[in-house]
Amino acid sequence: MYRNHSLPDNPLAQLHKVITVRRTSSGEASMRRFLQVLLFLCSLGEENTAPACRLQSWDMESFSQPGDVLIGGVFVIHSGFQLQRPTFQEMPQPASCKDFQIRYYRDVLGLMFAIDEINASADLLPNITLGFRLFDSCNEQEGETSGPLGTITQGPHRQQQVHIEHMPNAAATSWIPPHTHKPSLPDPAPGWTPDRRGTLLPLLQWTSARYHKEPISHGSTLSALSNKMNFPSFLRTVPSNMFQNVALTRLIGLLGWTYVGMLVVDNDVGEQGGQIIQAGIEKSGSCVAFLEKIHLSYSMAQIQRVVNVIKRSSVNVIVLHSPEIHVKVLLDSLYDEGLTHKIFICSASFALRLGILSRKAWKVLNGTIGLIPNTGAMPGFEQFLSSLHPSRSNKYPLIRTLWEKAFSCRWSRGETQENQTNLTGLLALCTGEEDLRGLIPWLFEMNDLSYTYHAYLAVYAYAQALHSLLMCQAPTDNSPYRMCANVRDTQPWQVLNYVKKTHFSTNTGDPISFNADGDIPGVYYIVNVQTVNGSFNLVKVGKFDPEARNGNTVLLDIRSIMWNEGFTQVPPSMCSSSCHPGSWKATRRGQPICCYDCIPCSLGEITNTTDAAECFRCPTEQWSNEEQSMCIPKVIEFLSYQEPLGIFLTITVILFFLITLCILFIFIKYQRTPIIKATNRELSFILLVSLTLCFLCCLIFIGSPSPITCPLRQTLFIVVFSISISSVLAKTIMVILAFKATKVDSPLRKWLGAKIPRTVVALCTMIQVGICIVWLLLSPPFPQLNPEIERHKLIFECHEGQSLFFYVTLGFMGFLAMVSFFAAFLARNLPGSYNEAKLITFSMLVFCSVWVSFIPAHLSTKGKYTVSVQIFAILASSAGLLACIFVPKCYIILLRPDRNSRHQLTSRKVNRWLA
Incomplete structure (x- = not known):
C-alpha cells in the first residue's frame, strides 16, 4: 500500500x-x-x-x-x-x-x-x-x-x-x-x-x-x-494529546478555575500542546495568566526568571505540560522560595514518579491533579520482575545497574554494566543475595503501569498483525481481503496494512484496535497526589472518557481529592471574583479577559445571570429591584388618603369646610342685622356657598385618578372659583356704586339693586363654563401612568389634555382678581357708611399672591406634589377670602354685638376699624 x-x-x-x-x-x-x-x-x-x-x-x-x-x-x-x-x-x-x-x-x-x-x-x-x-x-x-x-x-x-x-x-x-x-x-x-x-x-x-x-x-x-x-x-x-488537551480544559472548567498559569516544555510537543490547551481554556471563558517554557538545559538564571513569574502571579493553579525531567530543578526552586501552596494540574506527559523527583519537589506537588493514560493489567509481569537476578538474567540489559540502584550497593570493579553509575566507593558491595521481591510494588510503582503497558501493547499489536499475515488470515473477521507471506519475503507495506486493521484482545480480555488516524481510544484516569504520614501516594479520583455513552465525559469525585496545604475545599483560582446578578463585567484594559471589574447596573437595568456581559433595561412599566437582579412592577404613586400628606390635606379641607359652614350659618342667622345688610347679603351668601364648594373641590384631587374625577378636578374647581371671584368683583362694583350714588338725582342710582351683581356673577361664570366645555370637548383631562417623572415609579396622574385651556382659565380668574383688586384699591378711601373695599383689597392681594406663586411651583413639582401644590393654592386663596372678608363681620356679630347697629356702622371709629 x-x-x-x-x-x-x-x-x-x-x-x-x-x-x-x-x-x-x-x-x-x-x-x-x-x-x-x-x-x-x-x-x-x-x-x-x-x-x-x-x-x-x-x-x-x-x-x-x-x-x-x-x-x-x-x-x-x-x-x-x-x-x-x-x-x-x-x-x-x-x-x-x-x-x-x-x-x-x-x-x-x-x-x-x-x-x-x-x-x-x-x-x-x-x-x-x-x-x-x-x-x-x-x-x-x-x-x-x-x-x-x-x-x-x-x-x-x-x-x-x-x-x-x-x-x-x-x-x-x-x-x-x-x-x-x-x-x-x-x-x-x-x-x-x-x-x-x-x-x-x-x-x-x-x-x-x-x-x-x-x-x-x-x-x-x-x-x-x-x-x-x-x-x-x-x-x-x-x-493522542488531542484527547488529553480536551480533558485538561474540561477538568479546569469543572473545578471552576478561570485564571491559570501554564508551564510547557521548550520543544515542539510542548509548544503545540500549550497552544491547544490555552485555546481550549480561553474558549471556555477562562484565561491564562502566563505561559512559560521550561527545559532541563535551562540555566539557573532562566529557571529563577520562571520562579519569579510564578511568585508575582496571583494564580493558584498551574497547568504543567512537560515531562517530569524538565521541571525537577524548577520544583526544587519553588520549594526554596516557599511556593508550596500552588496547585498543579499535570498532563499525561508529566509522569508522577516517586523515584525521579526529590522530596522537596513532592511537597510542592502535594495536591496535584494529573492525567494518566488508561492501562490494563499485565498478568505475570510482577512475577517476571521477581525472577530478575544478575546471575540468571544475562540476556536482559542493565540488570546489574538495576541491582545497584535498588539496593544502594555497588558491584566490584569490572562487574558493573554501566561505566557512569554516579555511585561512590562508600557503598557496600552487591552480593547477589539481595531479595528483590519485597521491593517490587514501590520500586517499580506497580500501581500505575502507564507507558509500560503501552510498550507491551505495541509489541503485541505488531506480533498479532505479523501472525495474521504469515497465517494467510484476513486483517479483520469481516474483511474478504487477505494476503499470504513467509518470514523470508514479507514486505513492510504488507505488515503495515495488517497492523492498521488489527483487532485483538489482551490476556485479560481488553479489546485493542487502531482508528483511522492510527490512535487508540483516548481514555485517561484522573489521579491526585496525596501525602499520608509523610509518604506520597497517587489516588485515582476520576476518569475522562470522550466516548462516554451518557455524554458525561469527565467523572470526578471531588470529595476524594486532598488539596495542597491551606486548602480544605476546591481552591479558587480567578483573577476577579464572579460578578453577581445586578452587575456586569468590565474588562480591564491591557489584561486577560477574565480580569475585570464588576460594575453595578444603572437604575432601571438588571442582570439575572452571573458574569453578565451587559445590563438590560427593564420595560417601561417595570423597575429594577434593590439588588438589580430582576425587574419588578413599578410602584404606582398618587396622592392617596392613606399617606400622611393626604391625611393632613383632607383634615385641613374638612376643617375649612366646617368653618365656612359655621360662618354661613351665622350669616343666615344674623342676616337681618345691619352689618350683613350693609355687605350685600345675597352676594355674601353666594360667596360663602362658592367657598364651601372650593374647599370640597380639594377632595377630588386626593385619591386615585379616574376617567370621572380627572375631568371634574379642574373644571369644577375653575367654575366654583370663578363664582367666588366674580362675587368679590360684584361686591367691589356695588361698593363703588353705593358711594357714587349718594345724591338723589345721581344717574347711578338706577344701577343699584340685585340686577348688576347677578349679571356680573352670571356673565363671568358663563365665560369660564364656556371655556371648560370647549376644553372637555376638544382635549379633556384623562388618567395616565407617567413613567418619565420618576424612573422607579409610575406616577398615576390626571393628564390635563390640552394644557392651554388650563392656563386660559387660570388667566381669566387672574384677570377677574386683578380687576377686583384695582377697583377695591380705588374705593378704599371712599367716605360714608360701612366701606368693604379695604377688606376686598386685602383679600385680592392674598389671592393674587397665592396664585402668582402657584404658577412656578406647579411647573417645578412633579407627581403627587403637583396635586398637593394646587390643593394648597386652593385652600390658601379660599381661606384668604374667608378670613379677610367674613371674619371681621363675625367678630362684630358674635363678640361685639353693640357695634352691630346702624349708628355704629356709620361712625368713623367703627368704619376705621373695619376698613
Missing part, C-alpha cells in the same frame, strides 16, 4: 525544519545536532552517488538480542546526559548518560516481557523468535535520533555501536532480515517504538517511511502525528 516513499528532490531543503524542531540554550549542542543531521542527509544523498563517501557516526549505547524478527525501541533509561566540549579536531564524543531511573527502565522490561511471552506462546507466531534492538536516548535528542536512524537505514553495525552509512540497496530493505545475517551483528528492526517523549519523532517517522520501517509508538502523544497525509504509517498505543 505504502511500498515506495521518495525523498524530495533536494534533501537539504528539509534541513531547516529538522534543526529547528527544538530550541536549545547551548550552542555546542546545536552544532552537534547540525552535524548529526548533516551526516544523515549525506547518507541519504549517497544513494545515487559513488560509494566512496562513508561517514562514521558517534558511538551510542544500544542493547540487542538476536531473533528471526527484531523489534527496535527507543527508551529513556537514564534521565540525564553530559556533553563533552567539542574540539573540532576530532569526531565529537557522544553524550554520556547518567541518573539511571528504575521507573523508566520498567518500560524496557515491559517490552522484553511481551517478547518473552510471545516467544513462549504456541498460538502466536509459532516457530518464530522475536528479538530486539533497544536504544537509550538518555533524555537527549541526539540519542533519540542517531541510533534509530542507523537501524532504519540498515547500516552495518558493531555491537553497542551504530553507523549511518551508504547502503546501495537500502531503499529495498525488508522488514524481516534475511537469515544470512550474522547473529553477532543485529539486523535492522522491522518495527520500532520511539521513546515516550517523541520530540523528534516526525523526523524519524519521515525517514522510516522512506525505508519502509513503520513505527508503533508507546508514548508519543503529539496530535500532529494523527495526520495521515504527513504521517501515513504512524501508529501508537497511547492516546
Whole structure:
C-alpha cells in the first residue's frame, strides 16, 4: 500500500525544519545536532552517488538480542546526559548518560516481557523468535535520533555501536532480515517504538517511511502525528494529546478555575500542546495568566526568571505540560522560595514518579491533579520482575545497574554494566543475595503501569498483525481481503496494512484496535497526589472518557481529592471574583479577559445571570429591584388618603369646610342685622356657598385618578372659583356704586339693586363654563401612568389634555382678581357708611399672591406634589377670602354685638376699624 516513499528532490531543503524542531540554550549542542543531521542527509544523498563517501557516526549505547524478527525501541533509561566540549579536531564524543531511573527502565522490561511471552506462546507466531534492538536516548535528542536512524537505514553495525552509512540497496530493505545475517551483528528492526517523549519523532517517522520501517509508538502523544497525509504509517498505543488537551480544559472548567498559569516544555510537543490547551481554556471563558517554557538545559538564571513569574502571579493553579525531567530543578526552586501552596494540574506527559523527583519537589506537588493514560493489567509481569537476578538474567540489559540502584550497593570493579553509575566507593558491595521481591510494588510503582503497558501493547499489536499475515488470515473477521507471506519475503507495506486493521484482545480480555488516524481510544484516569504520614501516594479520583455513552465525559469525585496545604475545599483560582446578578463585567484594559471589574447596573437595568456581559433595561412599566437582579412592577404613586400628606390635606379641607359652614350659618342667622345688610347679603351668601364648594373641590384631587374625577378636578374647581371671584368683583362694583350714588338725582342710582351683581356673577361664570366645555370637548383631562417623572415609579396622574385651556382659565380668574383688586384699591378711601373695599383689597392681594406663586411651583413639582401644590393654592386663596372678608363681620356679630347697629356702622371709629 505504502511500498515506495521518495525523498524530495533536494534533501537539504528539509534541513531547516529538522534543526529547528527544538530550541536549545547551548550552542555546542546545536552544532552537534547540525552535524548529526548533516551526516544523515549525506547518507541519504549517497544513494545515487559513488560509494566512496562513508561517514562514521558517534558511538551510542544500544542493547540487542538476536531473533528471526527484531523489534527496535527507543527508551529513556537514564534521565540525564553530559556533553563533552567539542574540539573540532576530532569526531565529537557522544553524550554520556547518567541518573539511571528504575521507573523508566520498567518500560524496557515491559517490552522484553511481551517478547518473552510471545516467544513462549504456541498460538502466536509459532516457530518464530522475536528479538530486539533497544536504544537509550538518555533524555537527549541526539540519542533519540542517531541510533534509530542507523537501524532504519540498515547500516552495518558493531555491537553497542551504530553507523549511518551508504547502503546501495537500502531503499529495498525488508522488514524481516534475511537469515544470512550474522547473529553477532543485529539486523535492522522491522518495527520500532520511539521513546515516550517523541520530540523528534516526525523526523524519524519521515525517514522510516522512506525505508519502509513503520513505527508503533508507546508514548508519543503529539496530535500532529494523527495526520495521515504527513504521517501515513504512524501508529501508537497511547492516546493522542488531542484527547488529553480536551480533558485538561474540561477538568479546569469543572473545578471552576478561570485564571491559570501554564508551564510547557521548550520543544515542539510542548509548544503545540500549550497552544491547544490555552485555546481550549480561553474558549471556555477562562484565561491564562502566563505561559512559560521550561527545559532541563535551562540555566539557573532562566529557571529563577520562571520562579519569579510564578511568585508575582496571583494564580493558584498551574497547568504543567512537560515531562517530569524538565521541571525537577524548577520544583526544587519553588520549594526554596516557599511556593508550596500552588496547585498543579499535570498532563499525561508529566509522569508522577516517586523515584525521579526529590522530596522537596513532592511537597510542592502535594495536591496535584494529573492525567494518566488508561492501562490494563499485565498478568505475570510482577512475577517476571521477581525472577530478575544478575546471575540468571544475562540476556536482559542493565540488570546489574538495576541491582545497584535498588539496593544502594555497588558491584566490584569490572562487574558493573554501566561505566557512569554516579555511585561512590562508600557503598557496600552487591552480593547477589539481595531479595528483590519485597521491593517490587514501590520500586517499580506497580500501581500505575502507564507507558509500560503501552510498550507491551505495541509489541503485541505488531506480533498479532505479523501472525495474521504469515497465517494467510484476513486483517479483520469481516474483511474478504487477505494476503499470504513467509518470514523470508514479507514486505513492510504488507505488515503495515495488517497492523492498521488489527483487532485483538489482551490476556485479560481488553479489546485493542487502531482508528483511522492510527490512535487508540483516548481514555485517561484522573489521579491526585496525596501525602499520608509523610509518604506520597497517587489516588485515582476520576476518569475522562470522550466516548462516554451518557455524554458525561469527565467523572470526578471531588470529595476524594486532598488539596495542597491551606486548602480544605476546591481552591479558587480567578483573577476577579464572579460578578453577581445586578452587575456586569468590565474588562480591564491591557489584561486577560477574565480580569475585570464588576460594575453595578444603572437604575432601571438588571442582570439575572452571573458574569453578565451587559445590563438590560427593564420595560417601561417595570423597575429594577434593590439588588438589580430582576425587574419588578413599578410602584404606582398618587396622592392617596392613606399617606400622611393626604391625611393632613383632607383634615385641613374638612376643617375649612366646617368653618365656612359655621360662618354661613351665622350669616343666615344674623342676616337681618345691619352689618350683613350693609355687605350685600345675597352676594355674601353666594360667596360663602362658592367657598364651601372650593374647599370640597380639594377632595377630588386626593385619591386615585379616574376617567370621572380627572375631568371634574379642574373644571369644577375653575367654575366654583370663578363664582367666588366674580362675587368679590360684584361686591367691589356695588361698593363703588353705593358711594357714587349718594345724591338723589345721581344717574347711578338706577344701577343699584340685585340686577348688576347677578349679571356680573352670571356673565363671568358663563365665560369660564364656556371655556371648560370647549376644553372637555376638544382635549379633556384623562388618567395616565407617567413613567418619565420618576424612573422607579409610575406616577398615576390626571393628564390635563390640552394644557392651554388650563392656563386660559387660570388667566381669566387672574384677570377677574386683578380687576377686583384695582377697583377695591380705588374705593378704599371712599367716605360714608360701612366701606368693604379695604377688606376686598386685602383679600385680592392674598389671592393674587397665592396664585402668582402657584404658577412656578406647579411647573417645578412633579407627581403627587403637583396635586398637593394646587390643593394648597386652593385652600390658601379660599381661606384668604374667608378670613379677610367674613371674619371681621363675625367678630362684630358674635363678640361685639353693640357695634352691630346702624349708628355704629356709620361712625368713623367703627368704619376705621373695619376698613
